Amino acid sequence: MADEAGRAAERVARESYGRLVAFLAARTRDVAGAEDALGEAFAAALRTWPVDGVPENPDAWLLTAARRRQIDALRRRQTQVAGEEDAQQMGDAIAAMAEQRDAIPDRRLALMFACAHPAIEPGMRTPLVLQTIVGLTAEDIAAAFLVPAKTMGQRLVRAKARIRDAGIPFRVPEADELPERLAAVLDAIYAAYTKGWSEVGGDAVPELADEAIWLGWLVVSLLPGEPEAKGMLALMLHASARGAARRDAAGAYVPLEEQDTRLWDVARIRQAEDLLRQANAAGPSGRYQIEAAIQSAHVARRLTGVADWAAIVALYDHLVALTGSPVALLNRAVARAEVDGPHAALTDLAPLEADERMQSYQPYWAAKGHLLSRAGHVAAAAEALRVAVGLTTDDAVKGYLLGRLAALAPPRREGPER
Amino acid sequence: MRFMMLIHHDEPALAKAGSELGAEYGAFNEALAKAAGCSPGERLKPSSAATTVRQRGGKTDVLDGPYADTKEQFAGYFFIEAPSLDEAIAWAQRCPSSKYGSVEIRPIMDVTGWKG
Numbered sequence: 001m002a003d004e005a006g007r008a009a010e011r012v013a014r015e016s017y018g019r020l021v022a023f024l025a026a027r028t029r030d031v032a033g034a035e036d037a038l039g040e041a042f043a044a045a046l047r048t049w050p051v052d053g054v055p056e057n058p059d060a061w062l063l064t065a066a067r068r069r070q071i072d073a074l075r076r077r078q079t080q081v082a083g084e085e086d087a088q089q090m091g092d093a094i095a096a097m098a099e100q101r102d103a104i105p106d107r108r109l110a111l112m113f114a115c116a117h118p119a120i121e122p123g124m125r126t127p128l129v130l131q132t133i134v135g136l137t138a139e140d141i142a143a144a145f146l147v148p149a150k151t152m153g154q155r156l157v158r159a160k161a162r163i164r165d166a167g168i169p170f171r172v173p174e175a176d177e178l179p180e181r182l183a184a185v186l187d188a189i190y191a192a193y194t195k196g197w198s199e200v201g202g203d204a205v206p207e208l209a210d211e212a213i214w215l216g217w218l219v220v221s222l223l224p225g226e227p228e229a230k231g232m233l234a235l236m237l238h239a240s241a242r243g244a245a246r247r248d249a250a251g252a253y254v255p256l257e258e259q260d261t262r263l264w265d266v267a268r269i270r271q272a273e274d275l276l277r278q279a280n281a282a283g284p285s286g287r288y289q290i291e292a293a294i295q296s297a298h299v300a301r302r303l304t305g306v307a308d309w310a311a312i313v314a315l316y317d318h319l320v321a322l323t324g325s326p327v328a329l330l331n332r333a334v335a336r337a338e339v340d341g342p343h344a345a346l347t348d349l350a351p352l353e354a355d356e357r358m359q360s361y362q363p364y365w366a367a368k369g370h371l372l373s374r375a376g377h378v379a380a381a382a383e384a385l386r387v388a389v390g391l392t393t394d395d396a397v398k399g400y401l402l403g404r405l406a407a408l409a410p411p412r413r414e415g416p417e418r
Numbered sequence: 419m420r421f422m423m424l425i426h427h428d429e430p431a432l433a434k435a436g437s438e439l440g441a442e443y444g445a446f447n448e449a450l451a452k453a454a455g456c457s458p459g460e461r462l463k464p465s466s467a468a469t470t471v472r473q474r475g476g477k478t479d480v481l482d483g484p485y486a487d488t489k490e491q492f493a494g495y496f497f498i499e500a501p502s503l504d505e506a507i508a509w510a511q512r513c514p515s516s517k518y519g520s521v522e523i524r525p526i527m528d529v530t531g532w533k534g
Contacts, residue, residue, distance in 0.1 A: 166523075167500075168502065
């Protein structure tokens with residue numbers, strides 16, 4: 001009984017946390033207050049459900065309990081006249097909602113737009129979404145972002161105070177503003193995914209990647225008409241579908257070219273392809289949609305054995321034109337090597353040499369080493385690969401690059417031969 | 419929500435801005451006057467006319483000049499009433515000064531119904 005109640009509480013927590021926070025915070029704009037009230041409601045649930053049994057509608061039960069705390073807090077802060085009326089009004093509204101099963105309006109999208117508002121520092125948007133919508137603790141978020149838990153906690157508190165005090169609205173922006181604002185929401189979610197995934201997994205937090213995919217599904221379900229949301233979800237699904245193939249049995253890194261495609265999650269690839277098809281049918285291509293299309297082309301190439309490198313280069317052309325990103329330029333050059341050979345690709349890479357961001361970007365040096373080696377410049381390739389090794393934090397990738405380096409210039413035997 | 423909108427300008431650049439800015443401000447203030455709860459503000463004389471006063475330990479310091487010596491100086495203000503920051507940002511975009519200087523949006527603290 002106690003176990004069943006505990007599991008029910010966890011299930012509700014997982015499914016309802018963000019929904020309830022969003023609903024409680026949408027009216028007051030006080031996210032921290034909503035979280036506190038809900039936290040107390042969950043604590044009360046853990047005390048009473050094991051004894052009294054799980055209520056028929058746990059969400060409504062939690063909402064009612066949280067509402068009481070919220071009204072108490074509001075009363076404490078406001079004068080009698082101004083407070084009573086406000087608290088009463090809010091109480092009535094929430095009570096009306098809680099009476100109907102499944103009638104709690106989903107305000108999570110509005111909360112996401114508040115968390116990713118231009119008035120919120122870009123670096124705090126992802127942590128805010130992870131805490132308010134997913135319910136991750138400041139400790140978990142801090143671990144993923146490699147900052148001390150206390151620091152992350154303080155930043156989250158400040159960001160929530162800012163949502164309340166600066167007047168940041170809880171609403172889905174109007175059509176004219178939606179593309180730009182949605183881009184910020186998608187960027188926040190995708191940043192969570194890349195945090196969880198890093199370049200190749202390694203010591204990253206895989207749960208964070210799962211949370212990001214969950215958030216991607218949430219945005220797609222709440223904004224079904226937005227192709228970029230589908231594009232981003234397709235991109236994350238494509239990358240995660242190959243998760244199991246990225247390491248061999250010994251834990252060594254396996255590049256896409258050498259992956260065992262039988263280890264790919266075909267169901268997930270199908271989901272990604274389906275989403276990408278819908279996105280392509282719906283409207284103009286955005287950054288995520290193009291990146292998903294590139295992933296899709298690579299997957300098709302490995303699965304069918306038919307490579308359309310020219311199409312991949314063309315997709316990168318779009319991406320470079322759209323973002324001007326040096327990373328896109330780098331990947332375009334690598335793809336172009338398959339069409340026009342390594343020399344042409346190295347010529348394309350030349351402008352990146354002056355880019356400071358590339359100097360400490362591991363994939364730049366790894367790609368450069370790969371292209372130089374194919375072009376027959378052994379010494380220069382070895383130098384680039386060594387820099388890549390020096391920039392790698394992931395041991396599996398480091399092992400892979402050291403293998404490439406060794407294959408390039410077989411080590412001379414120590415000492416005289418007998 | 420009530421917001422104070424603080425206009426900051428690079429003063430030499432403002433001095434060079436011609437009658438165009440004045441005409442834009444005329445239209446902007448008219449729009450502001452029509453919007454409920456908004457009030458056209460005032461333009462301030464340049465910071466060279468400013469005096470800053472501090473009292474510390476019973477001693478009064480009267481300084482010749484503005485509070486902060488920055489490139490963009492406080493140059494004027496207006497008030498708006500808006501449901502959220504988004505509408506306040508829209509007013510800041512409409513304000514001609516956002517093109518020449520900058521507009522800082524500050525929510526006004528509601529002290530009437532709050533104990534603090």
